[in-house]
Amino acid sequence: MTDVLDYPATEQANKPVKPGIVDCDIHPSSSSFEEFKPFLSKRWWDHLNTYGMFVRQGFKEMLAFPRMQAEVSRLDAWPPSGGPPGSDLDFMRQQHLDPNGVEVGVLIPLRLNSGSQRNIDFGQALVGAVNDWQLEKFCRPEKRLRASIQIAPEDTPGSVAEIERRADDPHFVQILLPPRNGDPIGRERFWPIYEAAVAAKRPIALHVGGVAGHPVSGGTGWPSFYLEEHHSQVQTMQSVIISMVVEGVFERFPALKMVVIEAGFAWLPALAWRLDAQFERMRSEVPHLKRKPSEYIRDHIWFTTQPIEEPDRPDDLTRAMEWVGYDRLMFSTDYPHWDFDDPAHAIQVKLSDENRRKIFSGNAKKLFNLGQA
């Protein structure tokens, strides 16, 4: 490291944390790439500035499907200090952590295209920088915040090394993989990552997004609208689950836990029913599976709530929640993004006190083994 950014240890860092909600999806951001400079070697900083990043699409500075609002964000989330939403810790405290009673917030960094790099050494350098940056900019000054170990799974050994490097630091509560990769994520070439996750006692987490470089619509060509692209995130997550289950990852790693972030969950029962039915017919093709797909799903996968489905009949959502399991749902806001769910209003179905506690904090505390950092 050449120089170190001086992120002030503010008073808040020492304030006692009040019990409250666990928000499983907060997006930290940066005002410029300069913020990552202290965490990149000169070699890779020069590379970034000379050659830039590989992007799997035509545009460098924007997404192929323009988002509903700039930076995918709430219009009111632009900090007065001038950076993009999520880049100013003080403003994040004022606008979100304090008023919404966040006891623990889990950071999901989407900055830098680490996972998309074809130059995998560069990808590893970016991943390392993002992970250091989360710690120094957010987690050390604000003890309510926890980090995710970002990895670039195209480089399996590099990902294992990054997981091992962070495993002793309790600030890191999960391992963040992009859902759109060069291969379906359950394939055997990724398994060392899952082995490392189990050894590190961290769940793997997949947040919607990323650019695969090919149409997201299941091979039928490019969609026309953001609305279509937005929903394709759910299709991607369904493919991720199918791949993990059918390749036998959960059979091979019975202690592996997985978090699906921002893809909803009400579609899960139908997916599991179909998988179970086909499995009965085709089990001789996949003899490595010892149990029904739905059993792996229920045992191994957790879902964050935002953006929660809003059916006309609230009971429909209740029934989906019952199927998925009240111990598998974890509240999330997606702050500062535009489809933010407000903890006071978002879940409009009746919940018992016990289930409410589980969803708003208990499940996440248990899964992430919170309370140590």
Added chain:
Amino acid sequence: MSWHVVAKVGEIEPGTSKVVTVRGRELGVFNVKGDYYALANKCPHEGASLCKGRIIGLAESDEPGHYRLTRQGELLRCPWHGWEFDIRTGQSWCDPVRTKVKAYHVKVETGEEVEKLGDKSKGPYIAETFSVSVKDNYILVDV
């Protein structure tokens, strides 16, 4: 309910709003083409501060590729999930029935137009409205 002075005429330019607190409630007072309207500064969907949203027009389309932008300055778009409200009435309007052509957008209309067309239905949300009057160069809100 009683009337409260919230601004001077001229203080709120057409196409802008002012956030005021009256009897502990946050309101947005809007100037729409010279007329004043007040809405609770709280989106009925999930509670966002409505006044931080953009004041917009109505985008309409009868078929892909053809768009009309009308009623510029008469609608307010929530800063979070983008529900659109008629500043005059607080009503959100949508057409969930005619899914073939219109399923990809939420339509926003005034109450009169909706009754005229007869093919729209009310959206689930109504932003709370308050009466506004102007007296001797002052704008008053009834809260």
